[in-house]
Structure formats: structure tokens, C-alpha cells
Amino acid sequence: xxxxxxxxxxxxxxxxxxxxELIRELGRRGIASRVxxxxxxxxxxTPLSVAALSGDKVYTELFNLxxxxxxxxxxxxxxxxxxxxxxxxxxxxxxAVHGHANDLASTxxxxxxxxxxxxxxxxxxxxxxAATQRNVAQLRADGVTVMEPDEGPMACGEFGPGRLxxxxxxxxxxxxxxxxxxxxxxxxxxxxxxxxxxxxxxxDPVRYLSNHSSGxxxxxxxxxxxxxxxxxxxxxGPVSLPAPEGVDLVKVETARDMLKACEDALPADVFVSVAAxxxxxxxxxATQKLKLKGKGAAPAIELAENPDILRxxxxxxxxxxxxxxxxxxxxxxxxxxxxxxxxxxxxxxxVANDVSGDVMxxxxxxxxxxxxxxxxxxxxxxxxxxxxxxAARIADxxxxxxxxxxxxxx
Ligand code: CTP
Numbered sequence: 001x002x003x004x005x006x007x008x009x010x011x012x013x014x015x016x017x018x019x020x021e022l023i024r025e026l027g028r029r030g031i032a033s034r035v036x037x038x039x040x041x042x043x044x045x046t047p048l049s050v051a052a053l054s055g056d057k058v059y060t061e062l063f064n065l066x067x068x069x070x071x072x073x074x075x076x077x078x079x080x081x082x083x084x085x086x087x088x089x090x091x092x093x094x095x096a097v098h099g100h101a102n103d104l105a106s107t108x109x110x111x112x113x114x115x116x117x118x119x120x121x122x123x124x125x126x127x128x129x130a131a132t133q134r135n136v137a138q139l140r141a142d143g144v145t146v147m148e149p150d151e152g153p154m155a156c157g158e159f160g161p162g163r164l165x166x167x168x169x170x171x172x173x174x175x176x177x178x179x180x181x182x183x184x185x186x187x188x189x190x191x192x193x194x195x196x197x198x199x200x201x202x203x204d205p206v207r208y209l210s211n212h213s214s215g216x217x218x219x220x221x222x223x224x225x226x227x228x229x230x231x232x233x234x235x236x237g238p239v240s241l242p243a244p245e246g247v248d249l250v251k252v253e254t255a256r257d258m259l260k261a262c263e264d265a266l267p268a269d270v271f272v273s274v275a276a277x278x279x280x281x282x283x284x285x286a287t288q289k290l291k292l293k294g295k296g297a298a299p300a301i302e303l304a305e306n307p308d309i310l311r312x313x314x315x316x317x318x319x320x321x322x323x324x325x326x327x328x329x330x331x332x333x334x335x336x337x338x339x340x341x342x343x344x345x346x347x348x349x350x351v352a353n354d355v356s357g358d359v360m361x362x363x364x365x366x367x368x369x370x371x372x373x374x375x376x377x378x379x380x381x382x383x384x385x386x387x388x389x390x391a392a393r394i395a396d397x398x399x400x401x402x403x404x405x406x407x408x409x410x
Contacts, residue, residue: 012040124160185229215239218274
């Protein structure tokens with residue numbers, strides 16, 4: 001879902017300030033906002049604060065000649081993938097129902113050929129009024145998505161439905177509306193295998209060797225591949241993340257279990273090896289808790305090397321996934337080590353990241369994508385955005401391969 005853009009119309013209501021948080025949360029997920037603030041909206045948020053957050057020019061008046069030459073209101077209404085009215089006031093909804101076009105927001109709503117999401121927020125009695133309910137029903141009949149407001153205490157002191165929905169709910173709705181329809185999903189029919197999280201190598205029933213991997217990047221990639229239409233098998237070590245919807249999750253503990261689960265999941269068209277697999281395991285796992293007290297010396301723990309899952313799948317004679325992608329967690333000379341890893345493991349691409357900072361367990365990642373053609377450096381971005389961009393690159397690669405014209409040109 002990288003490079004998606006919404007056109008956000010901020011109406012004049014006390015909940016307008018929450019639209020600032022919405023812009024920020026969407027930005028973190030790679031969704032840009034271009035913003036129109038209605039005249040009433042400017043009483044609640046300043047165009048300057050909106051511009052600072054959206055990183056774009058903010059539009060406020062219909063008949064501004066400079067804007068009309070730079071970008072007319074018709075073009076503005078079509079410059080995004082989705083129009084979002086937040087907060088949608090009773091007045092804005094009534095205008096949209098009747099096709100008014102006497103300011104920039106209403107004109108844009110009338111001129112657009114894009115889907116529209118309205119996020120209402122108003123006093124409980126205004127929301128419950130027959131006129132508003134009639135308007136909501138009409139908007140929905142006209143194809144506009146109108147969210148149900150939340151229920152609770154309101155700024156005006158009353159209680160009931162009318163509060164702006166939680167920002168996380170609005171973000172989820174926007175993401176769902178921006179998702180390509182099933183027939184446009186480029187990875188439909190593709191089986192993707194993803195590993196994520198750490199592995200745990202037991203010493204005894206209570207102790208193990210492991211690492212700090214949170215699983216966040218691997219889970220995000222599984223979700224992004226599923227959003228592109230792939231059937232995804234996610235083989236995960238122990239993490240505290242919820243099972244992603246629409247993904248086949250196989251939970252494992254050790255590296256050897258992880259390899260077996262991956263082999264059982266083959267054939268796959270794509271394998272993305274994100275797991276931070278423990279390189280070694282204790283040769284012996286005690287069946288009872290090791291008693292260390294009173295022995296005087298610390299025990300020597302003999303280690304054995306774990307199987308390399310990425311190398312094993314990359315070098316399969318039969319059932320090698322068509323596209324094999326490894327990760328390289330490095331703390332220095334990132335690209336040089338990543339290139340060596342690409343050759344050593346026999347995979348097709350390496351996603352190289354510098355884990356010297358707060359990447360493991362953190363929310364953001366800065367990576368370089370190493371292919372046989374060279375390195376692409378991506379700017380620092382949230383892990384979800386890295387995932388969406390990688391899924392899009394995978395889809396380009398796979399759909400490119402399937403494109404008969406491209407094959408003929410090769
Ligand atoms: N990997 C794997 N099985 C292992 C070790 C690593 O599948 N036993 C995969 C990881 O999922 C990742 C890639 O190999 O895609 C590189 O992992 P990394 O830990 O960076 O490299 P190592 O192979 O452990 O090499 P080194 O420790 O020398 O950096």
C-alpha cells in the first residue's frame with residue numbers, strides 16, 4: 001500500500017483536531033494526505049499545523065486563482081485514490097446529499113470520480129435526528145461509505161452515539177478501502193512462504209537460547225503478501241503478536257522445527273526468510289532443570305550448528321521456490337556482507353538491514369534491497385511500509401515473469 005494518497009476534507013467540528021492524528025497515523029503506513037479544510041474547520045485546526053503534518057499544501061478556498069492555475073478543483077478531486085471526510089459534520093453530509101457546490105469541499109465531493117468515506121462526528125441528538133439519518137441512508141444509497149460513530153461521553157456533556165470513531169478504526173477502514181479489489185490482486189494464485197520471529201533452543205525445561213527478534217517485520221510481510229492476494233504460510237517462532245487474519249500460521253519453537261514446517265509447506269512460489277534463526281543449539285537438552293548451585297563452576301554448554309533454512313530451501317533440486325528472499329541483519333559494512341550472503345546462501349534477493357540501532361523490536365527499518373542487478377537503498381520507513389513495498393516488488397517480479405510480452409522480449 002505504498003504510494004497511496006487520500007484527499008482529506010476536515011469539517012468544522014470539535015473532533016477536527018483528531019484528523020491531525022489521522023494524518024500522522026496514515027503517514028506512518030505510507031499513505032499520504034492532501035488536505036482541504038472547510039471554513040468552519042479552520043476554526044478548530046490551523047492550515048499551518050495541517051501542512052506541517054501532511055507535508056503538502058493545504059487547500060481552503062474555492063475561488064483562489066493561484067490554486068486554480070496550479071491545480072483546479074476538478075483535478076484536486078481526482079488527485080487521490082480515496083476521499084475522506086473527517087469529521088463529517090451534519091452540514092457537510094446534508095450538502096453532499098443535495099449536490100451543493102458552494103465551497104471547495106462540497107464542489108470537490110460533487111466533482112470526484114473516486115470512492116468517498118465519511119466519518120461522522122456530531123452531537124448525539126443531531127446524529128439521531130430524522131434529517132441526519134435520512135441523509136446518511138441517502139449517502140449510502142449513493143455509494144458513499146459512512147462509518148458508524150462511536151458511543152460515549154461527548155464534548156458537549158451529553159452521552160450516546162456521535163463521537164468520532166477511534167483513529168485506529170478510521171485507519172483500518174481507509175486501508176480496507178485502498179486495498180485493490182480481488183480481481184486486481186497481483187499475487188492471486190501465488191503461494192508465499194514466510195518465516196518470522198526468533199527460534200528458541202532449549203537447554204532444559206526452563207532455559208533456552210534465543211534473540212531479540214519481535215517478528216514484526218516478518219508478520220508485516222505476510223500481511224502485505226496476503227493483501228496482494230497471495231496464499232500465505234507464515235512459519236513463526238515464539239512472538240507476542242496476534243495471528244494475522246487470512247494467513248496460515250504455523251507456530252514453531254526450534255530451528256529444526258522451523259525447517260520441517262517450511263519443507264512441509266512446499267511447494268511455494270516465493271520464500272521470504274525473515275526469521276532470526278538461532279545459529280546454534282545446545283547439543284543436549286536436559287529433561288529436568290539443570291541444578292547449578294553448589295557445583296563451584298559454571299557448566300560448559302556444548303553447541304551444535306542449526307540447519308540453515310534459507311540455504312536449504314535455496315539449494316533444493318526439486319521444489320525450490322521460484323523467488324527466494326533472505327534478510328541480512330548486520331551491524332557494519334551492511335551491503336558488503338549482504339552481497340556475500342546472497343552468494344553464500346544461493347538466494348535471489350537479500351533485504352539488508354542495519355540492526356546496530358533499535359531495529360530489532362523497533363517500529364521502523366532502513367533497508368537496502370540487493371538483487372543480482374545491484375543495490376536499491378530505501379529510506380527509513382515503518383516496517384509495514386517496508387513490507388508493502390517489498391510485496392509490491394515481489395508482485396512486479398512475478399507478474400513480469402508471467403507477462404507473455406516480457407517473456408517474448410527476453
Ligand atoms: N537464516 C536461516 N537459517 C539459519 C540462519 C539464518 O534461514 N540457521 C536466514 C535468515 O532468516 C535470514 C538469513 O538467513 O534470511 C541471514 O540471517 P543472518 O542472521 O543475517 O545471517 P547468518 O546466516 O546467521 O550469518 P552471520 O551470523 O554470519 O551474519
